Amino acid sequence: MIIAGSTLAATALALLPGTASASSHREAPLIAADPYVDNTDVYAFVSPDKPDTVTLIANWFGLQEPNGGPNFYPWATDAHYDINIDSDGDAKPDTTYRYEFFTDNTRQKDTFLYANGPVTSLDDENLLFRQYWRLTKIHKGKSELIAKGQAAPSNAGAASIPDYSKLRKQATYPVGKGAQTYVGQSEDPFFLDLRVFDLLYGGNLKETGQDTLAGFNVNAIALQVPISDIALNYDGKKNPVVGIWSDTERRSLKLSPGAAKPNGDYVQVSRLGNPLVNEVVLPVSLKDAFNGLTPDKDATIPAVVKRVTSPEVPKLVEKLYGIPAPKEPRNDLVEIFLTGIAKKAPTLDGKPAPIQADLNSQVLNSDANPKKFQPSEMLRLNTAVPPTAKPNRLGVLANDFQGFPNGRRLTDDVVDITLQAAEGAAQSGKIVQALAAGDGVNANDKKFGDKFPYIALPNNNSVNTAANTQGSSALPFVPGGTGTGLPTPSILTGLLAVMMLGAGGVLIARRRPTVVPVGA
């Protein structure tokens, strides 16, 4: 055969998109996002039905689409999923609850199936992929195995899992005396319109009002422990304040030759205390550094501190909406994010604390040594504030002191609270009316339970089906709630975790499993 001067071929090839590349080298994945170990949210509240206990909920691996199965979302088996408690305020964990997982997929044999029939119990033979956890309590330098159990599986659809509540019940285990834990899938309890910051920047908040996380699931660890278990000197009366954050460590790998074992150290890859820190406080350039940082180092990084004392959001709001930004340095935000709220909160510049209330700083603990206090970003909870019968979504801003930023309940509207706090509402005691509608999403699309683990059962319908998208439209007083609840591609902005704030180039990214190249 003859190819005429290859001109014809060249012409045809010129039409091919494939011809510009002759890549002769290996191209590995470029994106370093790691949803399996990515913290999404932390909740901490005095249990409404057991007020002598605290419930801690940490979520990972957001944006799980139920999709009617076949997708499932395992826990990483080379990771530490940690919930940390700092009861004396030195920014180091006094107690760590560490969950580690292992997988039993021997029943899968040659298939890749998750289940091969209805799964009606945790030990149902149809459940082919099983994960088990062990819970270690690390306290005063000692590690103690305190519980073992099986994780509830991913909700692979109504045909595979006809009754998830039964599995969840079985996957709820007692832990020692007076404590219990649940590990498994959950509906994502976080409710917000992820576009809020994008739209805020665009100068148009009218389009908000959709719970962009409606329909998605997360992997959840819920732990309920007696207050005395985590209080300083086991005394919740004298020392009612605890700091809480979650972090995840994945095991590294050593390349240097000669090591008997190729595995390296466990490395912190994700952390989460207060909500929205990644979205509102940190710029993209600090996000990776912050996720590897332990809280005791927070205040030693000037760039982090500056994002709290001189935040971006109020400046933008001033520019776009004409609402004057509060005066800096913002020691009210230092109290909310870094020290806890107290009349004598140890602000970084030594000036008097602007929020004159004794609420939730560890310096309020009688046995804490204020000299050892170290400002750090964590969720702080005063366990002495009793549960309210009717929680207000605006928490402390509405004089409901059991709510965020005193810990975080499932129903707390942290977006609206944070937005108002950024505008100085915690200090002034006044809601900024122009932004009162916030993101227009005031409650979760699914109802929370009144008993442990309180979170809703995982969704089992595809995100875009009506069953999962009542969203905010079902709620009253939602400005701009359009009622369709169907995420359009543009709504997925937020889902894809990219929000932009400010011409200064503040990229804020919700810590969600996403395709986020280049450290966004």
Place this chain on the structure above:
Amino acid sequence: MTRSRVALLLVLAGALLAAVAVTGFVSARPADLPAAGAPSPATTLDRLIYDAQDTLRREPGNAPKWALLGAAYVERARISADPSYYAKADGALRTSMRIAPDDNASALIGLGQLANARHDFVTAASFGERARALQPATPEVYGVLADAYTQLGKPAEATDAVQRMLDIRPGLAAFTRASYDLELHGRRDEARAALERALTAALSPDDVAFCRYYLGELAWNAGDVDGAATQYRAGLAVAAQNVALLQGTAKVAYAQGRADEALAAYQTITTRVPLPQYVLEYAEMLAATGHAGEAKAQFAVLAAQEQLYTAQGSNDDQVGAIVAADHGDKAEALTRARAEWDRRQSVFSADALAWGLHANGRDAQALEYAQRAAALGGPNATYSFHRGMILAGMGRRAEARAALAEALAVNPHFNPLQAPVARTTIASLEQGS
């Protein structure tokens, strides 16, 4: 194959490739097979790109979003093997840099990834270093640096970058690079272990496919045909249309004596994604099975592609040099191998230069580079074959026989044309002819 059939093939390839570019490989998973993970990455990436475009229409001054879009295009190009996204990536990343010329690490990382993809490793390393100065805790920085330094022949710097990436974000992107680094240094068991960890951190079908393919390649390159087949099959269970995995199974079919099946598979593969590597392998397989005419047609396709690359200013001479040495103009082979070596002194370019010198009868010089190609210690059947043939050309019979035997011991199926040559050469060396 007639001239019109070649033209038709090319047009068809264009249409199919465009279809692939639009849809990705999403729809390929059979409904009854479960995926190991979540939403299809092509869809996720589609959404990301769509959304970034949407935001940028409203906010054209959003520098981070431009950087994000640019990097997403590079990733899209990698996954879809559709390099038309490179130009788009370039535009988006440069726009980002124009809006925010200082402290724009995201754009620098994207530009580094793009330069690596385009084989411009010196530029990639430079972008990577600038990004490292700004954001030393960002894992993607070290992905850029590791890829660039590996290809530039700076193994110590490459290993350091991979280790740093592992220590910041041990996950898919770091484990896959760790595996390659270990493999290049001949530490195959550890390379496999690293890939197995990557597999547990993979989420999208494309990522699972990547891990399965290179687990398969580790087995294949060690002559373990069955082990390779198992991995390729496992990958196809979640990414049924993944071209790399199809190429793997085609090689396996050939090694297991099913040449017709292998050739049919290669025809499909080269139609869908006419990467030079695939066209070359197809051509060589055709030649090895007595289909001389069809082989010639494929070599013609390859040559036409080469012209285009040159016309487009591509500076990837490595594959071109090897192809020219084996099937084309020997002088050109040496020119191009020398050009590649001048750009980067890596094991890859050392091997190409050795082979280019050998093709021109300069075996004494060739041997020097063949030895440099083996410097990192990783066994490589093709490199051993090249070294053996060079030694044979020099009359160093015992060493030649040993090197050729080593090639066959590492992987008896390393190349459909050259493995038989290795065998006959050993025989002739033993007969003293």
